[in-house]
Amino acid sequence: MTTETQKLTDLKDLRGTPMAPAASATAEPRIDAQGRAYATGKRKNAIARVWLKPGSGRIQINGRPSETYFARPVLRMMIAQPFGVTQRVGQYDVVCTVVGGGLSGQAGAVRHGISRALTFFEPGLRGALKSGGFLTRDSRVVERKKYGKAKARRSFQFSKR
Template sequence: MADLSSLAELGQATSSEPAAPVHVQKLDKYGRAYATGKRKDAIARVWIKPGTGKIIINDKEYDQYFARPVLQMILQQPIVASNRAGQYDVIATVAGGGLSGQAGAVRHGISKALTYYEPALRAVLKKGGFLTRDSRTVERKKYGRAKARRSFQFSKR
C-alpha cells in the first residue's frame, strides 16, 4: 500500500503543471527552412534561407509572377510584420487555384517557414493571423440548382 500512495503523490506532482510547448528550429541539410502553405485550391512549397531579400516564385521574380500590387503586398505581409525585410531569400513553387489563392498560399508558407527558422517570431506571426490556414473554399454545386445556392428561375406558366 505504501508503494501505491507514493505513486499517487508522484502523479499529482507531475500533472499539476503542464509543460509549455518548446518550438525548435527546423532546418534541412542546406540550412533552409521548408514549409507548405495552402489557400483555396493552391498549394505552395516554400524554402527560406538567409540572404538579400529576393523572392522567387516558380523560377520568376515575385513582382513579375504577381503583377498586381495587392498580391505583392499580401506576399510581403509576414516579412514586414516580423521586421525581417531584406534578411531572407524566399524560393517558392506554387500550383493550383488562381493568382489570389496562390498569393495567400505563399504567404501562409512564408509565415510557417519563418517560424521554423526563427521560433521566436511565432508570437508575432500568430497575432497577425498569418499562421492560420484560411479554410474558405468554393462551395460545391448542388443537384437541382443552377450554382451552389442559386436556384433556377421560377416560371409560373
C-alpha cells in the same frame, strides 16, 4: 541532496517555485542541410511549397521573380506581410513552387508558407505571426454546384405559367 516538498495552500505560494520553460523558448529551429527552412502553405485550392534561407530578400515563385509572377501590387504586398510584421524585410531569400487555384489563392498560399517557414527558422517569431493571423489556414473554399440548381445555391427562374 535533499528534496523539499512544499504544501501549496494558495496560488501565491507558486511564486518562488521554478516554472517549466515555455514551449516557444524550447522549440528548436527546423533547418535542413542546405540551411533552409521548408514549409507548406495552403489557401483555397492553391498549395505552395516554400524554402526560406538567409539572403538579400529575393522572392522567386515558380522560377520567376515575384514582380513578374504577381503583377498586381496588392498580391506582392500580401506575400511581404509576414516579413513586415516580424521586422525581417530583406533578410531572407524565398524560393517557392505554387500549384492550383488562381493568383489570389496562390498569393495567400505563399504568405501562409512564408509565415510557417519563418516560425521554423526562428521559433521566437511565432507569437507575432500568430497574433497577426498569418499562421491560420483560411479554410474557405468554393462551394460545389448541386444538381437541380443553376449554381451552388441559386435556383432556376420560377415560372408560374
